[in-house]
Amino acid sequence: MCSVRGGTWLNQKVKEQSMFSFSGNSVEVDGREMAVSLLSAEPAIAVFENVLDDAECDAVIEVSRAHLKRSKIGTDKREHAMRTSSGVFLDEHYSPVVSEVERRLSVMMGMPLTNAEDLHVLHYQPGEEYRAHMDSFTRAEVNNRIATMIVYLNDVEEGGETVFPKLGLSIPPKRGTAVYFEYFYSEQKTNALTLHAGSPVVQGEKWAATLWVRRQQIRE
Ligand SMILES: O=C(O)CCC(=O)C(=O)O
């Protein structure tokens, strides 16, 4: 079942400043030893290594491939130059690997899986990108997103970094590695420093899977 050693996460109910609260440079989740680098304390931004193995990355890519659709943005679901990738939301019943992966990511995030949206897989070809954006919704009254985990499913020959322009951070996509960030604090205002982008892929292709977590329950 779920086990985490080497770190403790605050339950969302007691969260005041950050959901991410552990020290040390590695964590064990379900028997996997993951190196953790904290890139920013507030907003909390951390990179985890060894989150998925190669077979899991390949399996997620393979279940997604046939279902990809051009990505859209906004509540009116428009295609836009802001986001030129393709993507798909994977229902947890797509494959046992999908439920295993999203469960593991939610354990790492210290959040119940019932607060997570379906796992979203993204595919970028050369020249494709996701320009600087916030993951939270601007309408205040909604059950908003509060944290994101992006796991890279392949190595990209060139480009495709996840960048946080306001913090000067650039994370190269590396197979099996994940970046975590959260954007709500006690003042209930989104942390604008988590503005981020998926830089254009220059050579090769990029596959990534994102788990967005909401403040409240969103699935059964
Ligand atoms: O592809 C990336 O590096 C960024 C993806 C992203 O920002 C998202 O899925 O919300």
Ligand SMILES: [Fe+2]
């Ligand atoms: Fe994003």
